[in-house]
Amino acid sequence: MGSANSTIQDSPVSFSQELVDTLADNAAAPTPSPERQNTIDSHIRARIQAELQHLRAEEQSVREQIEAALEKENLDRERAMAGDPESVKTSTTLLEDLHHVREKVDRFHARRDLAEFPGLREDSDTLVACYKNNPTTPLDCWQQVDKFKASVAQIEQQHIKSLQ
Structure with missing residues (x-):
């Protein structure tokens, strides 16, 4: 080729x-x-x-x-x-x-919240202050305890009435 x-x-x-x-x-x-x-x-x-x-x-x-x-x-x-x-x-x-x-x-x-119950808040604070002031004799706070219990009972009654 x-x-x-x-x-x-x-x-x-x-x-x-x-x-x-x-x-x-x-x-x-x-x-x-x-x-x-x-x-x-x-x-x-x-x-x-x-x-x-x-x-x-x-x-x-x-x-x-x-x-x-x-x-x-x-x-x-x-x-x-x-x-x-x-x-x-x-x-x-x-x-x-x-x-x-x-x-x-x-x-x-x-x-x-206790804001709507100022009386209870005040009684609670008073009771705590009493216990702090009497650490060795807490029985001296019996009046504050009774007042706090009464406040709680009153609020419980109000709550029961509001449910009825």
Whole structure:
């Protein structure tokens, strides 16, 4: 297929001295130029940041899957232990129940406030002061105790009447 008449000439290839010098300088200098090095460094930093973000997102995903699996496993275990699957509550339901209990406690404490019974508060303070003034002879405070008991009885009667 080739022509027998074609011949390869042995002519020397010549390069310009500038090209030879550039190649020789590049071969002699093992490190790239500062501009080239900055470009390479910024490219490497960008790739590292991208990979780091990818790994963090993947870690978060794995963490969420593990939490979901553990919650499901715990719920299944609690249901198995309880025997009645409907009696077991999730953490969300338990938090709601806790919130309701806290509200009830706050309402209870608000009702217990003695601000609406200034006479009882005064008798209570007098009784406490008497006990503090007579630490070795608390029986000397019998009058204050009787007065406090009478105040409590009066408030109890008012409360009973208000319920009827």
